[in-house]
Amino acid sequence: MERGLRFAATVLSYLVYGLGALLVWWLIYPATAWRHPPAARPAYARRLSRRAFRFFVEWMRRTGVWDFHLEGAQRLRGRGRVIVANHPSFLDIVLLFAFVEDAVCVVKPSLARVPLVGRPIRCCGHILADDSQTLLPAALAALRQGANLILFPQGTRTPPEAAWRFQRSAARIALETGAPIVPVYLRYRPLLLGKGQSWHQVPEYRPAVTVTVGAEIDPGKVMDAGLPLSVAARRLTRHLERLYSDWHERDASRAPAGRR
Amino acid sequence: MTDRDAVYATLCRLLEELFEIDPAQVTPETTFQELDIDSIDAVDLVVRLHDLIGKRIPPDDFRQIRTVGDVVDVVQRLSRP
Numbered sequence: 387m388e389r390g391l392r393f394a395a396t397v398l399s400y401l402v403y404g405l406g407a408l409l410v411w412w413l414i415y416p417a418t419a420w421r422h423p424p425a426a427r428p429a430y431a432r433r434l435s436r437r438a439f440r441f442f443v444e445w446m447r448r449t450g451v452w453d454f455h456l457e458g459a460q461r462l463r464g465r466g467r468v469i470v471a472n473h474p475s476f477l478d479i480v481l482l483f484a485f486v487e488d489a490v491c492v493v494k495p496s497l498a499r500v501p502l503v504g505r506p507i508r509c510c511g512h513i514l515a516d517d518s519q520t521l522l523p524a525a526l527a528a529l530r531q532g533a534n535l536i537l538f539p540q541g542t543r544t545p546p547e548a549a550w551r552f553q554r555s556a557a558r559i560a561l562e563t564g565a566p567i568v569p570v571y572l573r574y575r576p577l578l579l580g581k582g583q584s585w586h587q588v589p590e591y592r593p594a595v596t597v598t599v600g601a602e603i604d605p606g607k608v609m610d611a612g613l614p615l616s617v618a619a620r621r622l623t624r625h626l627e628r629l630y631s632d633w634h635e636r637d638a639s640r641a642p643a644g645r646r
Numbered sequence: 647m648t649d650r651d652a653v654y655a656t657l658c659r660l661l662e663e664l665f666e667i668d669p670a671q672v673t674p675e676t677t678f679q680e681l682d683i684d685s686i687d688a689v690d691l692v693v694r695l696h697d698l699i700g701k702r703i704p705p706d707d708f709r710q711i712r713t714v715g716d717v718v719d720v721v722q723r724l725s726r727p
Contacts, residue, residue, distance in 0.1 A: 616665055
């Protein structure tokens with residue numbers, strides 16, 4: 387019974403998401419963006435986007451689709467930082483967009499062609515990760531304007547039990563700008579909309595999501611100044627991989643049997 | 647820099663300096679994928695090669711590169727008068 391209701395609430399949430407996206411990006415944004423000078427429009431779009439995602443995550447909580455808990459919320463406050471997160475589910479970005487102020491995300495280029503998604507990506511000035519030669523300058527520019535840059539160093543959705551293998555661009559960007567890294571660890575119990583899971587699979591019991599915000603990492607303090615950037619990026623990436631694998635292990639040992 | 651062995655040795659030294667790759671791990675057949683060199687790394691490598699040979703590596707040649715030996719070929723070809 388409970389599961390049936392949750393299925394209905396989940397389907398309703400997809401509808402709310404779709405209608406909400408239409409409302410915000412085809413109605414509210416075009417009707418209001420003109421009041422802002424062109425250069426300020428992406429930041430305005432991001433404020434709008436954050437409000438919409440806050441509503442959406444809260445909607446899913448109230449309707450019983452999931453429950454979420456944010457640990458270390460005060461560490462998310464701030465600007466011009468590189469926020470890295472593991473990527474178990476489609477919903478990671480929904481949570482991060484709801485919690486992170488002025489968030490610019492590095493996204494898979496194919497997403498720009500997805501209906502309902504491409505337009506907000508363009509309006510908000512999210513960065514398409516199609517070419518490392520354009521990625522770096524775009525990321526540096528966003529950070530310099532005070533935006534927070536969200537990156538998923540696993541590159542794509544990755545099952546929680548997979549080995550921790552990170553791409554190096556997050557470390558590289560942080561080292562080149564001196565921007566602090568804020569590591570975020572996402573845990574779903576059970577997993578929802580993970581790799582290989584389909585949209586209509588509703589788990590047996592209500593997923594509880596924990597978003598843990600770790601302590602800020604100052605790249606300059608972790609790395610010797612004399613190292614070539616390429617070496618420093620390798621070491622900083624390994625440092626991050628270790629951090630996440632420790633998180634994961636601690637987490638697994640805390641999990642009650644059968645509820646991993 | 648036209649001597650094949652010299653180019654190869656220089657390349658190995660660059661790989662060690664830039665990416666902490668042990669030269670003992672490298673053979674001419676080793677691919678960049680095996681060495682875990684990504685596209686941003688490749689840009690660093692190209693910049694250093696450019697400094698060494700004083701010639702730009704054409705993007706088309708660059709895209710063809712898969713192995714360490716491929717780089718040696720390209721550098722040799724560009725170094726020829």
